[in-house]
Amino acid sequence: MKNKIPYLQEWLDLASSGKFERAQELYFEKLFEAVINNFCNEYSKTLPSGGTLFSVLGFSPEPIILTAKAIQPETHIIFTTNNQKVDNSYLEKFLDSNYEIIYLNDESFESMYKAMKEQLVLNPDPQITVDITGGKKSMVASASIFGKDYGCRIVYVDFSDYIKDLRKPMPGSEILNVVYNPFKNQPEIFLK
Template sequence: MNAEQFSDNIQSWMDLSGSGRHAEAEKFYYKELFEAVITAFCKKYTGRKTGGLLVSLLGFSPEPVILTASLLQPATHLIVTTPLKQEIVQVLEKYLQPGYQLVILEDTSFKTIYKRIKESLSDFPTSNITVDITGGKKSMVAAAAIFAKDYGSEIVYVDFEVYLKELRKPKPGTEYLNVIYDPLTDQPETSIING
């Protein structure tokens, strides 16, 4: 898809969403835009490390989980979430590589979340861990971030350059990977001691 066609499709999607035809807009997004969004997102980070364990938090929007997984190509992908709507599961099945694991939380307490992520290390031992905190409840994000720091894991967030306030969505194609914490470079306690 060329840039003009992509731009036209974004406008069509915005028009559908803005007119209140949300179900139609969502179908259009996945049919006409999302593959191009994935491709553009991955092109921005050619040569980035892949493999390892990816822990994704999932709320109501599966797109960030799919973008991060498409980029990182994890050997193991653990998606931590609360009970999901079937439509979200169908989107995951369509766009993710087979083999990801859904961890449905019985509650979102710190202990439950931390324990469930930690248990995954027993099943999939690796030191190459990335935690994507884009989705999920704030309690999930806090527990996952503390886990990531404790286990020397990279923390990432799918962010965007343009937010369409009236639609409460990022403008397609403006998504980017924000590295919140990289244990190889972001050790403030080490620089305070050594500096």
């Protein structure tokens, strides 16, 4: 059972009244740690810990932080485009220091796939998870195809409750969705 998220009503009130900056500050100062703890309690055993995590970063760092906290990768590579206006201080605050950000010149299939392939060569690991939650659709499609081509687990942070007016998930309703697990979905490719 998920624990109650402290300050949730205060956050909802601020966000609903248009005080978005203050709501975001409150979220990262007081709510997000509880969201992380709930998520990890629920999903830390969903996949093996360790290995390498490839994350696609869009405008919201929260989902890739949640996945990283649940999986606890030894190596974490984050892919994003140069034109992103993401505040990396949230990554610095909530992620361990073992992550690297790869900035792509564009979101094309070629750029994303090539960058992921280069990182695979630089970080060889039989246990790779690809988090496709963030980024533009073209980046997510590229990452998914890469993950399938190279036998990676593919995950997506979803949610059970959505606040339509705020266009945000309800804090604490996040779900780790294993989209593809080659060991479960195609075990025959690992038979020798």
